[in-house]
Amino acid sequence: MKIKTWLATALCLTALAACGGGGSQSGASQPTQNSSQGEKTLVVGTNAEFAPFESRQADGKLTGFDVDLINAMAKAGNFKVEFKDQPWDGLFASLNNGDLDVVASGVTITEERQQTLGFTDPYFDISMIVLTPNNKKFNALDDLKNMTRVAVCTGQTGDLAVQKILGAQSPKIARFDTVPLAIKELQNGGVEAMVSDGAVISNYVKANGVDNVTxxxxxxxxxxHYGFVVRKNDTATVTMLNDALKKIRANGEYDKIYAKYFTN
Incomplete structure (x- = not known):
């Protein structure tokens, strides 16, 4: 009986080892290591509704400035990436609970976000703009206070900027999930202005032939400034990303990707 028991135990342990059953389960909170090639795989979260930074082509393939930039950084930095497309409002929670290693989704670096999140060096400069119908005069930010409704995208920088002007709980703020939805509401007369990142607004207006707005x-x-986001105090991933970003700036790859999306 002792021999049978020993054999059964040995077989069980062998099976567990072969299936990885005895390994650590902490991989969800750390980049995956590819031992055969020495490359790490970073799970990168994005919300593909923010062209030209991230969107989906007709065939479903992810595309955009952020996507191309991360892929170029991965090649230069000897790591791999796996993209996960999900709603914007869940990205930071997924990052903090270990489902993601990085968020690359046009995230503005702010003091408030830096209290709970880690950021890479800035990789893109952005300016907010105010979009209005052609028949609506706009001279200064105070004009927003006299408007009935102002559109923003929920949780994005435009939302935070308008909150500072109108108040966080102002009923004048009309929140939408995406930039296209907010702009369509503006075109339909449901709001008097829309506030968002200039590059995104300009891209949508140009790509869709919108000519009745200013x-x-x-x-x-x-x-x-946009930055790639990691968990707070994840210095190893920040260093890896920053080093890769420096490499593609130095070898000219950053400029090529920038020209692809932002040079007329």
Whole structure:
């Protein structure tokens, strides 16, 4: 009986080892290591409704400035990436619970976000704009206070900017899930203005032939910066991403990708 028991135990342990059953389950919170090639795989979360930074082509393939940039960084930095497309409002929670290693989704670096999240070096400069119908005069940010409804995308930088002007709980703020939805509401007369990132607004207006709106540049908004997001204090991933970003800036790959999306 002792011999049978020993054999059964040995077989069980062998099976577990072959299936990885005895391994650590902490892989969800750390980048996956590819031992055969020495490359790490980062799970990158994005919300593919923010062209030209991230969107889906007709065939379903992810595309955009952020996507191309991360892929180029992965090649330069000797790591791999796996993209996960999901709603914007769940990205940071997925990052913090370990389902994602990085968020690459046009995220503005703010002091408030830096309290709970880690950021890479800035990789893109952005300015907020105010979009209005052609028949609506706009001169300064204070004009928003006299409007009935102002459209923003929920949780994005435009939302935060308008909250500072109208108040966080103002009933004048009309929130939408995506930029296209907000702009369509503006075109339909449901709102008097829309506030969002200039590059995204300009891309949509140009790509869709929208000619009944005015893009108003607002110097008071200043310049913001996008960064890739990691968990707070994840210095290893930040260092890896920053090193890769420096490499593609130095070898000219960053400029090629920028020209693809932002040079007329």
């Amino acid at each position: 893009i108003n540049k607002v110097p008071e908004f200043g310049t913001d």
